[in-house]
Amino acid sequence: MHTPWDHRYAQRTQRMHSSAIRELLKLTEQPDIISFGGGLPGPEVFPIEEFAAACDRVLHEQGALALQYSTTEGYLPLREQIARHTARYNITITPENILITSGSQQALDLLGKIFINRGDRILVESPTYMGALQAWNAYGAEYVSVPSDKHGMITDALEEALRYGPKFIYVLPNFQNPTGITLTQERRQKLVQLADRYGVPIIEDDPYGQLRYEGEHLPSIVVLDGQFRGNHNDICYRGNVIYLSTFSKILSPGLRLAWMVAPPEVIRKLVQAKQGADLHTATFNQVVAHEISKGGFLDEHIKVIRAVYKERRDAMLAAMDRYFPPEVDWTQPEGGLFLWGTMPKYLRASEVLKEAIEQKVAFVPGDSFFPNGGGHNTMRINFSYATPEKIQEGIQRLGDVLHRQVKATVKS
Amino acid sequence: MHTPWDHRYAQRTQRMHSSAIRELLKLTEQPDIISFGGGLPGPEVFPIEEFAAACDRVLHEQGALALQYSTTEGYLPLREQIARHTARYNITITPENILITSGSQQALDLLGKIFINRGDRILVESPTYMGALQAWNAYGAEYVSVPSDKHGMITDALEEALRYGPKFIYVLPNFQNPTGITLTQERRQKLVQLADRYGVPIIEDDPYGQLRYEGEHLPSIVVLDGQFRGNHNDICYRGNVIYLSTFSKILSPGLRLAWMVAPPEVIRKLVQAKQGADLHTATFNQVVAHEISKGGFLDEHIKVIRAVYKERRDAMLAAMDRYFPPEVDWTQPEGGLFLWGTMPKYLRASEVLKEAIEQKVAFVPGDSFFPNGGGHNTMRINFSYATPEKIQEGIQRLGDVLHRQVKATVKS
Numbered sequence: 001m002h003t004p005w006d007h008r009y010a011q012r013t014q015r016m017h018s019s020a021i022r023e024l025l026k027l028t029e030q031p032d033i034i035s036f037g038g039g040l041p042g043p044e045v046f047p048i049e050e051f052a053a054a055c056d057r058v059l060h061e062q063g064a065l066a067l068q069y070s071t072t073e074g075y076l077p078l079r080e081q082i083a084r085h086t087a088r089y090n091i092t093i094t095p096e097n098i099l100i101t102s103g104s105q106q107a108l109d110l111l112g113k114i115f116i117n118r119g120d121r122i123l124v125e126s127p128t129y130m131g132a133l134q135a136w137n138a139y140g141a142e143y144v145s146v147p148s149d150k151h152g153m154i155t156d157a158l159e160e161a162l163r164y165g166p167k168f169i170y171v172l173p174n175f176q177n178p179t180g181i182t183l184t185q186e187r188r189q190k191l192v193q194l195a196d197r198y199g200v201p202i203i204e205d206d207p208y209g210q211l212r213y214e215g216e217h218l219p220s221i222v223v224l225d226g227q228f229r230g231n232h233n234d235i236c237y238r239g240n241v242i243y244l245s246t247f248s249k250i251l252s253p254g255l256r257l258a259w260m261v262a263p264p265e266v267i268r269k270l271v272q273a274k275q276g277a278d279l280h281t282a283t284f285n286q287v288v289a290h291e292i293s294k295g296g297f298l299d300e301h302i303k304v305i306r307a308v309y310k311e312r313r314d315a316m317l318a319a320m321d322r323y324f325p326p327e328v329d330w331t332q333p334e335g336g337l338f339l340w341g342t343m344p345k346y347l348r349a350s351e352v353l354k355e356a357i358e359q360k361v362a363f364v365p366g367d368s369f370f371p372n373g374g375g376h377n378t379m380r381i382n383f384s385y386a387t388p389e390k391i392q393e394g395i396q397r398l399g400d401v402l403h404r405q406v407k408a409t410v411k412s
Numbered sequence: 413m414h415t416p417w418d419h420r421y422a423q424r425t426q427r428m429h430s431s432a433i434r435e436l437l438k439l440t441e442q443p444d445i446i447s448f449g450g451g452l453p454g455p456e457v458f459p460i461e462e463f464a465a466a467c468d469r470v471l472h473e474q475g476a477l478a479l480q481y482s483t484t485e486g487y488l489p490l491r492e493q494i495a496r497h498t499a500r501y502n503i504t505i506t507p508e509n510i511l512i513t514s515g516s517q518q519a520l521d522l523l524g525k526i527f528i529n530r531g532d533r534i535l536v537e538s539p540t541y542m543g544a545l546q547a548w549n550a551y552g553a554e555y556v557s558v559p560s561d562k563h564g565m566i567t568d569a570l571e572e573a574l575r576y577g578p579k580f581i582y583v584l585p586n587f588q589n590p591t592g593i594t595l596t597q598e599r600r601q602k603l604v605q606l607a608d609r610y611g612v613p614i615i616e617d618d619p620y621g622q623l624r625y626e627g628e629h630l631p632s633i634v635v636l637d638g639q640f641r642g643n644h645n646d647i648c649y650r651g652n653v654i655y656l657s658t659f660s661k662i663l664s665p666g667l668r669l670a671w672m673v674a675p676p677e678v679i680r681k682l683v684q685a686k687q688g689a690d691l692h693t694a695t696f697n698q699v700v701a702h703e704i705s706k707g708g709f710l711d712e713h714i715k716v717i718r719a720v721y722k723e724r725r726d727a728m729l730a731a732m733d734r735y736f737p738p739e740v741d742w743t744q745p746e747g748g749l750f751l752w753g754t755m756p757k758y759l760r761a762s763e764v765l766k767e768a769i770e771q772k773v774a775f776v777p778g779d780s781f782f783p784n785g786g787g788h789n790t791m792r793i794n795f796s797y798a799t800p801e802k803i804q805e806g807i808q809r810l811g812d813v814l815h816r817q818v819k820a821t822v823k824s
Binding site for chain 1: 413414415416417418420421422423424425428429450451452453455458460463464467468471472475476478479480481482514515517518520521525526527528529532543546547549550551579580611612613650651652654660664665666667668669674675676677678681684685687688689690691692693694695696697
């Protein structure tokens, strides 16, 4: 259909593309595909009964409030609850430090809107979360990337990158999307020190922090930044780090409910941007999430999620040991939803995916996670969505494809 | 708190301001204020029991789907339902023409994102919906404005404005926000003809179209555009008009659920923009809205809303006749949520509001609805939120303030 809109697109649309992950989600709708593609929670862990009870209570006790327009900042009792949750880590913040967003994706978009001018450089890990790149490309961001190894962002390479004058640093320290890798305590401290020395602020994206299946919890960047030059007991929020987290992985992604911790001045600017973007996040979802979680339910529920996902991670690692060719390497995540596979350079993940889909198994080729190119031989593999039996079956299928492609290439 | 974010704001933030309406919403939280400020539905018309039943059915029958991530385009059964609803007006569209958005505010934001380059001119009515200005200011829009009278946008002034080469025309033909005025059939046709002659596409924003309390339904711009040069029975969607509507006024604004009708090519671009903005609109809300409305409930429910709001509109018009000074003039809306007051030039709405708030009554000064200045003596007054008794009481208080300010100015 030819319409007068065709030649009217804004310049910024040239850098907008449909994400490979979103397109893959469509594949997962085919019931016979075993998908390791999306970042989907296992549906078995959705607390259906608690949701139904909370919806009923909210509608009958506060229906007029829950179905009405509300303030852009977010539902105050929910922000108070988040402030109390944050206080567990001894960081003192108030609801004025918190903005409720329509998923963390909106937090990334609003941060781009208020901070990124065309051509601004953003310092990111490589690979990094493609959703952040997608949000910020629309505002004309360029990327200075710092490589990672199995301990996370290589902080020895950070100082050189900081000399490019990035607007901010973006980092996912816990069970990173896409690699599943966790930044070590030592590197976290180095990151805080270097950011302070160069006066560059940090955005810490932490969707999976509570989903640890082994090892000890490491303090967040925002906590370490609070301790830096401060005292170690009641940690002040210094405002250098904007912290993002979400209800998507501990409650339900279908609610689109997340939050951001930032200095009050930044929150005010974000509120102005959010007014223009969607007025506010759905009131009903905020009130229901508050209702479900107010009695401490989430703490118990997270234990259930951890047990389910740990079993799936273990099933996947065991199946990979058994079915993947020795030429392929992968990470051993201590938590989160993903692990990261690296194939020999002579293989292309996009080619492997084509054959994999014929065999009814899917993953995400890793190249979309690299801000400045590369990673053609890498793959992101999700272990939270499929059951252990499906994981075993899917990894066996994927292993067969990998064995064939390795052999075919070595022969030719 | 001084932080390294302070000097890092993007240039576009200079044109972002907190909306007067949003700030006013905070006032309405004081229980002793009678607020004619927001555009809030009357809470009495929220269908609480139908919501509770739908939430329960959705969670128990489709919980795993409703709480999960979903596609950016929106829940297919809901888009199919909207396509069927649109077919009532003989316009044939498919789900590929529909994008579900997180409220109409997001539709405006995404349209700005994909179409507006800095400095682009947008043709708008003056006054027009301030939420559109707020969304598009962030993308650097400039405005060519066409004045309105009691029949809506003055189409005789449209041709001259079209010569400025606007990127598109933005119009709210039914019970406009802020004025409550409806564009006449004759002017609608003139608008379609002139837009066609100049090759300029139209965005038609129609949140209140179904809330008519008297008079005959007038065909939408999108329908008239489909009839133009076509046949009058099965009207094709020509793609020149992007049509926006919402569940906010017929079901609940707290769900943040709206939709857009556009050519498939535009939908694809919007989907890319929406992926970066919030991934998708809350799945749960979409499935629940579909569940509530699938059996024809909304048709019945809209009759209830019309009856309630008609009574409130009538109560307000009667109270104004009784309590407002003859120096003040106002519109007689046939539907929607608002009417528009015009005071003598020597009064300022912002000064009236100050005194009004002391008297515990609120409205929105009209100047924020003017894209290029003006309107200091105008006011937007909402009649959907307060009960008839409160309306009578609030208009009496406001009338007292107006009488005092008219007298004081005439004396001095």
